[in-house]
Amino acid sequence: MTFPILEFTFVLQKIRNTFLKFMYIYNKTQAVWLVLFLLFAIAPGWCQPVLPQKAAGDSIGFDADEVVYHVQTRRVELTGNATLRYRDLQLKAGHITYDQNTRHVTARALPDSTGAKTVGPPQFTRGSEKISGEYMVYDLDTERGSVRDGRASHQRKHYRGAHIALDGQKALNALNLSLSTCDRDHVHYDFLCKNVRILQDDKAIGRSVTFRIGPIPIFWVPFFVFPVKRGRQSGLLTPGVGSNSRDGIFVHNVGYYFAPSEYWDATVKSTLRERGGFLLESRFAYARRNRFSGSMDIGYDHDTSGDGTAHNWRFNLQHQQRINATTNIRGSGQFSTSTNFDRRNSNNLYRYLNRQLRSSFSFDKRWTESGRSIDGSLTYYRDLRAKNNSFQGFPRLSFRQNRRRIFGGNEPTSVTGPWYRAFYYGFSSTLSNNFARNPDPVPNTERVSIQNRVTVNSQHRPLGWLDLTPGFNFGEEFIYSDTDSTTRRTSYNAALSSGTTLYGIFQPQIGRLRGIRHRFQPRLNFNYNQSGSIFQGKMGFGGNRRWDDARRSINFNIGNTFELKTQRDDDVRRFTLATLNLSTGYVFDAPRQKWRPLRTSASLKPDRRVDVRIAMTHTLYDSTGQRALLHPRLQNLTITSNFRFSGGQGGRGNMVIQSALPDRYDPGYDDGYDAGYGGGYRGRYGADFGFERDLYSDFGGASQPWRFNLSHYIAMRRFGNTTSKTSWIKADIGI
Structure with a gap:
C-alpha cells in the first residue's frame, strides 16, 4: 500500500513548522514574509479548513494493495484487493474509487492477462443483502446504487439481473431478472422477469414472468409474487427441475406451503416425471413450546415404470409431549407398502441405504x-x-x-x-x-x-487431613434365552481409596513475584474384582456355577502443582506454572509382570504465550523381563511445545477517513454516470478529509491485528529392539 501524496504533504508540514520556529527566533521581519509565502504557496493545495467530523460510526475504512489520494479532485483510488467499509456496508472489488465531494463510490473488476475484466468483481454486502456484479455505483448519503450484470442470493434462491438498482435500505429494482434455486452459471431452469421490484424481507413482485427450462420457455404469466420474507409464511413453493436415467426430466417441489398459525403448518407438493408416473407428498407439523410437538408425513407414489401401474404408500409420524414437569411421552412410527419406496423417491443417502422400518x-x-x-x-x-x-x-x-x-x-x-x-x-x-x-x-x-x-x-476424614473413600458394587443379571446357555451372571467390586493434600507456601517478594504455592497430592487405590456365571438351570436357579479368577490391584498416584502469584500495582494475577504427575500400580494376580508401567506427565506454562507438555512411559522391567524398579526403561516419550503471539500495531495498513457532515447540495451536478434505471446520481456534498491538522490522526491510530503460532512435536516409541522417532515443526502467521 502506498501514500505518495500524503507522505509528501506530511514532510512539507514538518519542514514548514520547524523552519518558522527557527526564523521567528532570529529575525521576526523575515519570519513574517516566510509565513505569508507559505500560506499563499502551500495552503491552497494542502491546508484546507477542518470541518466538524461525524461520529466514529460514520467513518469510512478501507484497505487495498495500493491507495492513491488525489488532492485536487478529492478522490481516493483503491487498486488490488480493495475493501471499503461504511456502517453495515462492505464493498470488495479489484478497483474502487471514492469521491469525497459527492460521496459516490464506484467499483469495477480489473482486467486479466487476456484483457477481460474478471479480477476482483465487485461484491456488495449491506446487512442481509449480498450482491455481486460487473460494475457498481453507490451513494453513501442516499443509500441508492446501481449494479450492472448483478447477482444475489437469498435463502437458497439465486437472482441474476442485467441491471439492479438499490433503492434505499428497503427495496431494489431489476431489469431482466432471472430467479432460480439452481446455483450453476448456466441455470437449468429459472423464472425470467422483465421487470421486478424486491422488497427486503417481504416479497418480490415480477412483471411479464416466463418459466424456462434451459433456454426453452414453458409458460408465461403477466405477473407473479415471490415470497422473500424471512421465517414461516404461506405461499407457493419454488419448483426445481432435474433429470436422471430412470425418470428422465422431472419437475419437483411443485406445491404450496400453508402456515396459518404459529403452532402448526402444512405442506403439499408433487414431483412430475417424464416417465415413471408421479409422486405426491404432504407433511403436517405442529408444536407448542414446552408442551408438545410432532409431525405426520404421507407419500403416494404412482409408479408406471414397470409393466403395469403400482400404487405405493408411505406413512411416518412422530409425537412427543410433556405431561408435566417430570413426565414425558414420545412415539414414532414408520409404515410402507413397498420395500423400495425410499430407494425410488429419496435423494437422501441415509434413507436410500436404510432398509428398516422403526416404530417406538x-x-x-x-x-x-x-x-x-x-x-x-x-x-x-x-x-x-x-x-x-x-x-x-x-x-x-x-x-x-x-x-x-x-x-x-x-x-x-x-x-x-x-x-x-x-x-x-x-x-x-x-x-x-x-x-x-x-x-x-x-x-x-x-x-x-x-x-x-x-x-x-x-467418604471419611478420620484424622481431619486424610481422605478415606470405601466403595462396593454388586451386579447381577438373570437371563432366559433359547440361544445362550448362560442363565445368570454375577460380579463384585470392592475399592478403597486414600489420599491427602499437602501445601507448601513461599513468599519471596522478588520483583513482581509475591508467592509460590506447591500442592502435593499422594493417593493410593486398592481394587478387588470377581465375577461368576451359572450355566443351565432356569433364570439362574440351579445349574452349574463357575467363578472367574479374582483380580486384585493397587495403584499409586502422586500429583504436584506449582502456582505463582504476581502483583503489579493493583493488578494481582494467580496462575499455574507447572505440574508433575506420576502413576503406577501393582497387580497381585498377574501371571508374570505384576508392576504396571510408570507413567509421567508434566506441563510448563510460564506465560500464556508458552505451553510445553511432556508425557513419558517407563517399564519397570529390563529387556529380559526381570524386575528393575530402580532402573526404569523408557518406552514412550512425547514433547509438545506451543508458542502463541498476537497483537495489533498502528500504521498505514488500515486507513480511516473521518467524513464531514454534508453542508450543501447542488442539483446541477452530474457525475457522468447514468444507467437509465435508478442510476445517474446527481448531487455535490461539501466534505473535508482534514489531513492538515495531523496527518496521522485519521489513520495512524488504526490497528492491524496479527498472530504468530509456532508448534513443535517430538515423539519416541520403543517396541522391543526397534525404536521409532517422529518430529515436526509447524508455524503459521495471520494478519
Missing part, C-alpha cells in the same frame, strides 16, 4: 426430591431385506434410585455428625424382553433379562 413408544417419570426415576419403551424393527420382525425391548422397563444417604434422610451432612451418616447407596434395575420372528427356515429367537445393580460408598 416410550415414557419417563422422575421424582426429583427422592432421586428416583422410571422409564419404559416398546421398539419394533421391520427388516425390508430379510423380511423379519425384531422386537427389541418389547417392553423395556427401568427403575433407578440415584445416590442417597442410608441413614439420616436428605439432611446435609454435618462435619461433626456421626460417621455412619456418610454412607450412601444407589440402585438400578432393568427388565428387557427381546424376540424376533423370522421367515422360514430361520428359527425365531427370544431373550428375557433382568439386570440389577447396587452401589454403596462413603
Whole structure:
C-alpha cells in the first residue's frame, strides 16, 4: 500500500513548522514574509479548513494493495484487493474509487492477462443483502446504487439481473431478472422477469414472468409474487427441475406451503416425471413450546415404470409431549407398502441405504426430591431385506434410585455428625424382553433379562487431613434365552481409596513475584474384582456355577502443582506454572509382570504465550523381563511445545477517513454516470478529509491485528529392539 501524496504533504508540514520556529527566533521581519509565502504557496493545495467530523460510526475504512489520494479532485483510488467499509456496508472489488465531494463510490473488476475484466468483481454486502456484479455505483448519503450484470442470493434462491438498482435500505429494482434455486452459471431452469421490484424481507413482485427450462420457455404469466420474507409464511413453493436415467426430466417441489398459525403448518407438493408416473407428498407439523410437538408425513407414489401401474404408500409420524414437569411421552412410527419406496423417491443417502422400518413408544417419570426415576419403551424393527420382525425391548422397563444417604434422610451432612451418616447407596434395575420372528427356515429367537445393580460408598476424614473413600458394587443379571446357555451372571467390586493434600507456601517478594504455592497430592487405590456365571438351570436357579479368577490391584498416584502469584500495582494475577504427575500400580494376580508401567506427565506454562507438555512411559522391567524398579526403561516419550503471539500495531495498513457532515447540495451536478434505471446520481456534498491538522490522526491510530503460532512435536516409541522417532515443526502467521 502506498501514500505518495500524503507522505509528501506530511514532510512539507514538518519542514514548514520547524523552519518558522527557527526564523521567528532570529529575525521576526523575515519570519513574517516566510509565513505569508507559505500560506499563499502551500495552503491552497494542502491546508484546507477542518470541518466538524461525524461520529466514529460514520467513518469510512478501507484497505487495498495500493491507495492513491488525489488532492485536487478529492478522490481516493483503491487498486488490488480493495475493501471499503461504511456502517453495515462492505464493498470488495479489484478497483474502487471514492469521491469525497459527492460521496459516490464506484467499483469495477480489473482486467486479466487476456484483457477481460474478471479480477476482483465487485461484491456488495449491506446487512442481509449480498450482491455481486460487473460494475457498481453507490451513494453513501442516499443509500441508492446501481449494479450492472448483478447477482444475489437469498435463502437458497439465486437472482441474476442485467441491471439492479438499490433503492434505499428497503427495496431494489431489476431489469431482466432471472430467479432460480439452481446455483450453476448456466441455470437449468429459472423464472425470467422483465421487470421486478424486491422488497427486503417481504416479497418480490415480477412483471411479464416466463418459466424456462434451459433456454426453452414453458409458460408465461403477466405477473407473479415471490415470497422473500424471512421465517414461516404461506405461499407457493419454488419448483426445481432435474433429470436422471430412470425418470428422465422431472419437475419437483411443485406445491404450496400453508402456515396459518404459529403452532402448526402444512405442506403439499408433487414431483412430475417424464416417465415413471408421479409422486405426491404432504407433511403436517405442529408444536407448542414446552408442551408438545410432532409431525405426520404421507407419500403416494404412482409408479408406471414397470409393466403395469403400482400404487405405493408411505406413512411416518412422530409425537412427543410433556405431561408435566417430570413426565414425558414420545412415539414414532414408520409404515410402507413397498420395500423400495425410499430407494425410488429419496435423494437422501441415509434413507436410500436404510432398509428398516422403526416404530417406538416410550415414557419417563422422575421424582426429583427422592432421586428416583422410571422409564419404559416398546421398539419394533421391520427388516425390508430379510423380511423379519425384531422386537427389541418389547417392553423395556427401568427403575433407578440415584445416590442417597442410608441413614439420616436428605439432611446435609454435618462435619461433626456421626460417621455412619456418610454412607450412601444407589440402585438400578432393568427388565428387557427381546424376540424376533423370522421367515422360514430361520428359527425365531427370544431373550428375557433382568439386570440389577447396587452401589454403596462413603467418604471419611478420620484424622481431619486424610481422605478415606470405601466403595462396593454388586451386579447381577438373570437371563432366559433359547440361544445362550448362560442363565445368570454375577460380579463384585470392592475399592478403597486414600489420599491427602499437602501445601507448601513461599513468599519471596522478588520483583513482581509475591508467592509460590506447591500442592502435593499422594493417593493410593486398592481394587478387588470377581465375577461368576451359572450355566443351565432356569433364570439362574440351579445349574452349574463357575467363578472367574479374582483380580486384585493397587495403584499409586502422586500429583504436584506449582502456582505463582504476581502483583503489579493493583493488578494481582494467580496462575499455574507447572505440574508433575506420576502413576503406577501393582497387580497381585498377574501371571508374570505384576508392576504396571510408570507413567509421567508434566506441563510448563510460564506465560500464556508458552505451553510445553511432556508425557513419558517407563517399564519397570529390563529387556529380559526381570524386575528393575530402580532402573526404569523408557518406552514412550512425547514433547509438545506451543508458542502463541498476537497483537495489533498502528500504521498505514488500515486507513480511516473521518467524513464531514454534508453542508450543501447542488442539483446541477452530474457525475457522468447514468444507467437509465435508478442510476445517474446527481448531487455535490461539501466534505473535508482534514489531513492538515495531523496527518496521522485519521489513520495512524488504526490497528492491524496479527498472530504468530509456532508448534513443535517430538515423539519416541520403543517396541522391543526397534525404536521409532517422529518430529515436526509447524508455524503459521495471520494478519
